[in-house]
Amino acid sequence: MKKRQVSRSDILLAIIAAANGKELSRVQLQKVAFLVSEEFKSRLPGDFYVFDKEKFGPFCIDIYNDTEMLHYWGWIRVTAGAQPRNDSYSIATSVDIDSFQLDDDIKAYIKETVAWVVDMSFGEIVRAVYRLFPEYRDNSIFKYSEEEAELESFARSIKQLQEGKTHPARERLVELKRTMAADG
Numbered sequence: 001m002k003k004r005q006v007s008r009s010d011i012l013l014a015i016i017a018a019a020n021g022k023e024l025s026r027v028q029l030q031k032v033a034f035l036v037s038e039e040f041k042s043r044l045p046g047d048f049y050v051f052d053k054e055k056f057g058p059f060c061i062d063i064y065n066d067t068e069m070l071h072y073w074g075w076i077r078v079t080a081g082a083q084p085r086n087d088s089y090s091i092a093t094s095v096d097i098d099s100f101q102l103d104d105d106i107k108a109y110i111k112e113t114v115a116w117v118v119d120m121s122f123g124e125i126v127r128a129v130y131r132l133f134p135e136y137r138d139n140s141i142f143k144y145s146e147e148e149a150e151l152e153s154f155a156r157s158i159k160q161l162q163e164g165k166t167h168p169a170r171e172r173l174v175e176l177k178r179t180m181a182a183d184g
Contacts, residue, residue: 006101008048009066011036014107016076016089017097018114023079023088027056028117029067031129034058035113038133040106056122057129057136 015032016024024032034051037044051058067089070076077092097107117125130137 006045008045008062009070010100011044011048011102011106011110012063012066013070013075013091013095014097014100014102015110015114016070017091017095017100018111019090019118021090022118023090024114024118025088025122026064026085027122027125028114028120029089030059030063031057031125032110032113032117033060033063034129035132036106036110039109043103043106051136053136053139055139055141056126057140058133 012029012033015029015036033049034057037048037051049060049062051060067076067078071078071092075091075093075095077090079088079090081087097111100107102110117128120128130140
C-alpha cells in the first residue's frame, strides 16, 4: 500500500496537535512552521510555506488561509483575540501528532519545538528566531538586542532545568560554567 503524500496543512495540523490541547498563538504557529521549514526543506511538500522577511521576522500569509480551512473542517479551534494578531489555535479533535504519516525525526522535531515555544511570549519567540536566523531581521520593526536574547535564553534554560523538562538546558549550564571558568 502506497503511503499518502503529506500536505502542508497536515504539517500545520501536526504542529497544533503537538501542543497537547494548549493554544498556540499566531506568532508561535508562524515561527514553529518556519523552524520546521528550515530544518526539513528538502523533505517537505513542494508547496510548503514560503516565508518572507516581515516586520516581526519570518511570515507566511498562507498559514492563516490554511488555519481557516482547518477550522472550517472542524480540525482546529480558532480563538479570536481582540485583534487578529491575538488569535490562537488549538486542536478540536482527538488527533495526536503520532497519527500523522510524518517521518519520526520530523515528528520529534515538531514536538520538541512546540514544547519549547508554547510558553514563550511574543517578544521571546521573535528574539529567539532572530538570534537563530539574523537575516530575518532585515525588515523588522521589532527592537532586537543580542544581550536581551541571550539573557532570555539562559533564564528559560535554567527554569526548564529546574523543572526537569529539557536536556539542552543542562548543556547550556555546562557551557556557561565553562565560559565563566575560562574568564577567571
